[in-house]
Amino acid sequence: GAVVSQHPSRVICKSGTSVKIECRSLDFQATTMFWYRQFPKQSLMLMATSNEGSKATYEQGVEKDKFLINHASLTLSTLTVTSAHPEDSSFYICSARNPGGKSEHEQFFGPGTRLTVL
Amino acid sequence: LAKTTQPISMDSYEGQEVNITCSHNNIATNDYITWYQQFPSQGPRFIIQGYKTKVTNEVASLFIPADRKSSTLSLPRVSLSDTAVYYCLVGDPYTGGFKTIFGAGTRLFVKA
Numbered sequence: 001g002a003v004v005s006q007h008p009s010r011v012i013c014k015s016g017t018s019v020k021i022e023c024r025s026l027d028f029q030a031t032t033m034f035w036y037r038q039f040p041k042q043s044l045m046l047m048a049t050s051n052e053g054s055k056a057t058y059e060q061g062v063e064k065d066k067f068l069i070n071h072a073s074l075t076l077s078t079l080t081v082t083s084a085h086p087e088d089s090s091f092y093i094c095s096a097r098n099p100g101g102k103s104e105h106e107q108f109f110g111p112g113t114r115l116t117v118l
Numbered sequence: 119l120a121k122t123t124q125p126i127s128m129d130s131y132e133g134q135e136v137n138i139t140c141s142h143n144n145i146a147t148n149d150y151i152t153w154y155q156q157f158p159s160q161g162p163r164f165i166i167q168g169y170k171t172k173v174t175n176e177v178a179s180l181f182i183p184a185d186r187k188s189s190t191l192s193l194p195r196v197s198l199s200d201t202a203v204y205y206c207l208v209g210d211p212y213t214g215g216f217k218t219i220f221g222a223g224t225r226l227f228v229k230a
Binding site for chain 1: 154159161163205218221
């Protein structure tokens with residue numbers, strides 16, 4: 001199946017700093033990518049839909065100025081956690097569909113990024 | 119988006135068949151049913167997807183009754199490595215980019 005990568009896999013930062021997480025579709029083009037957050041022992045929570053060439057669509061309760069999303073190319077979306085605080089510590093996961101692929105309805109998930117804010 | 123209901127957890131033993139049922143009473147006509155597997159600290163992995171009746175692949179089967187208000191994921195002869203969280207999702211892949219909303223999932227524990 002199609003591959004989605006994330007970088008970094010884990011990051012530790014100080015409170016107040018900003019952290020950028022990259023999500024790449026390695027062997028297909030993705031006009032739409034999704035960003036999720038997952039706290040321990042909980043399910044994935046959809047944060048936003050990243051659209052190539054246009055503004056991201058944020059879910060209710062997610063601060064767009066706090067979580068900046070940029071989808072500048074068909075293979076790359078970035079999530080920047082601005083002025084991170086300890087409560088932002090979580091597992092961030094991105095995903096993308098491959099509409100031209102064999103399983104066009106399948107959604108491919110990245111391996112996740114573990115963010116720890118001290 | 120249709121809401122799904124699954125058992126919170128299930129236990130099984132190696133070699134047994136495991137069936138996880140998901141309820142989705144408000145499923146819409148264009149909605150597909152998809153199951154994902156997630157191991158700790160990893161992204162979810164696609165298992166199987168279907169629209170109606172029965173779908174089978176190399177790892178699982180998906181049974182969907184005629185009214186489509188529920189579905190059952192069947193894992194044949196589970197092993198310890200099948201211990202994971204299994205999510206049932208319902209959505210229309212042709213609209214909204216198939217925005218995927220996850221429910222609580224089912225934690226499957228496979229014992230030796």
